[in-house]
Amino acid sequence: MPVLEVVVFNHQPHITAQPRCGCLFSFYATTNRGLEDVAAREVEELLGVKASVGLGRVFFESSLKGALKLNLASRMLHRVVLILVRSTIESLQEVYRTAAAVDYPSFIEPAQSFAVRAERKGKHSFTSLDVASKVGQAVIDTYMALKGSRLKVNLDDPDVVIQCMLKENDFTLGVDLTGPSLHMRNYRVYDHPAALRSTIAASMLKLSGWQDTAPLLDPMCGGGTIVIEAALMARKVPPGIYRKTFAYRKLCFIDKELEAEVAEDLAEGINFEAYPIHGLDCSAKHVQGAMLNARSAGVDDTIKLEVGDALRLREILDYQPAYLVLNPPYGVRSGPSLKRIADFYLKLLRSLKEAARGARVTLITVSYDSFLKAASKVGVEVLWSRSVMHGSLKASIASFLL
Numbered sequence: 090m091p092v093l094e095v096v097v098f099n100h101q102p103h104i105t106a107q108p109r110c111g112c113l114f115s116f117y118a119t120t121n122r123g124l125e126d127v128a129a130r131e132v133e134e135l136l137g138v139k140a141s142v143g144l145g146r147v148f149f150e151s152s153l154k155g156a157l158k159l160n161l162a163s164r165m166l167h168r169v170v171l172i173l174v175r176s177t178i179e180s181l182q183e184v185y186r187t188a189a190a191v192d193y194p195s196f197i198e199p200a201q202s203f204a205v206r207a208e209r210k211g212k213h214s215f216t217s218l219d220v221a222s223k224v225g226q227a228v229i230d231t232y233m234a235l236k237g238s239r240l241k242v243n244l245d246d247p248d249v250v251i252q253c254m255l256k257e258n259d260f261t262l263g264v265d266l267t268g269p270s271l272h273m274r275n276y277r278v279y280d281h282p283a284a285l286r287s288t289i290a291a292s293m294l295k296l297s298g299w300q301d302t303a304p305l306l307d308p309m310c311g312g313g314t315i316v317i318e319a320a321l322m323a324r325k326v327p328p329g330i331y332r333k334t335f336a337y338r339k340l341c342f343i344d345k346e347l348e349a350e351v352a353e354d355l356a357e358g359i360n361f362e363a364y365p366i367h368g369l370d371c372s373a374k375h376v377q378g379a380m381l382n383a384r385s386a387g388v389d390d391t392i393k394l395e396v397g398d399a400l401r402l403r404e405i406l407d408y409q410p411a412y413l414v415l416n417p418p419y420g421v422r423s424g425p426s427l428k429r430i431a432d433f434y435l436k437l438l439r440s441l442k443e444a445a446r447g448a449r450v451t452l453i454t455v456s457y458d459s460f461l462k463a464a465s466k467v468g469v470e471v472l473w474s475r476s477v478m479h480g481s482l483k484a485s486i487a488s489f490l491l
């Protein structure tokens with residue numbers, strides 16, 4: 090098996106196949122915009138390396154084993170990419186020249202197919218499709234020159250995906266190690282119509298300051314994303330174990346035994362303790378769905394799920410939650426209309442204050458102005474807030490004490 094040494098971040102990329110294990114490589118991982126710092130901290134904690142942030146991305150150096158560990162254990166990342174070259178470019182011709190400097194036979198076997206996926210941000214006289222097409226041509230030409238064979242392109246189900254990102258004139262090209270985004274946890278058997286991204290839920294839990302033994306409540310839990318992510322965190326279950334596939338399994342330079350080694354290490358950390366995690370929703374259908382999701386994730390024995398009205402919390406709770414993490418309706422996809430959302434938030438905050446005084450709340454909403462109006466009426470002071478992208482929606486996460 091060839092082990093690669095990749096030298097990047099200079100304008101003369103140089104990639105060689107070397108029989109050396111434990112080499113360090115450059116990677117980037119994608120994540121939710123507005124939560125890059127939380128994802129960078131996770132990379133640092135999981136790998137013990139320094140990570141820096143870009144727009145929707147985290148950069149770091151690691152071994153290939155570290156990259157596999159992120160794929161299996163990360164709760165906040167979407168995709169891990171091994172960087173083959175990063176350079177400043179001014180034109181499509183430079184995209185071609187930069188991409189053509191990579192030693193593709195070290196990454197793609199002659200019988201394998203490939204596809205290029207390109208993203209572009211900034212002002213350019215060309216499209217992301219143009220970038221993908223130039224890079225594709227560079228891959229085919231380089232392979233032909235080095236190996237004398239023509240690689241097959243397969244846009245639907247390729248063996249190897251080359252990821253390109255052009256942000257202004259910063260061009261990064263790498264091999265996708267992940268495949269479908271890591272935020273798609275395979276435990277979800279019930280799809281809530283306004284489900285929160287699992288990676289945002291995990292980031293909110295991290296930002297909330299919640300520690301696993303403190304009583305946690307999501308009073309509007311829908312399909313259970315927040316409470317399930319919390320239970321997985323508490324039990325140290327790597328979310329990757331639910332996945333059926335990873336792009337790295339098809340890559341010739343990844344040692345086939347490496348994944349089992351990493352998975353075994355991670356499995357040793359799993360515990361089966363019970364944690365005080367509680368989810369409520371006013372919809373019996375969603376609570377039923379949350380139960381199915383929790384069962385599918387193997388954490389239904391540590392989450393209490395029940396039907397209840399978050400606006401009448403005091404009548405329901407027989408304990409004092411220390412942390413509330415929630416994703417109330419925004420008045421956009423479901424629930425009360427935008428006009429009535431400020432009034433709804435007012436009732437919600439009053440109910441939370443009545444039932445859980447002193448608790449720390451972390452919530453995400455697209456209707457942040459309505460939330461702020463309600464907060465000022467109830468006398469709730471926001472400790473911090475940040476803007477994040479929830480898919481295509483501009484949302485805010487805010488934290489406050491009741």
Ligand SMILES: C[S@@+](CC[C@H](N)C(=O)[O-])C[C@H]1O[C@@H](n2cnc3c(N)ncnc32)[C@H](O)[C@@H]1O
Binds near residue numbers: 308310313397
């Ligand atoms: C944005 S969704 C939450 C989605 C959830 N985070 C997930 O990932 O599946 C908001 C939820 O609030 C629930 N809800 C609305 N009003 C409620 C109330 N008064 N009490 C409890 N739940 C309520 C809705 O039924 C809906 O499931």
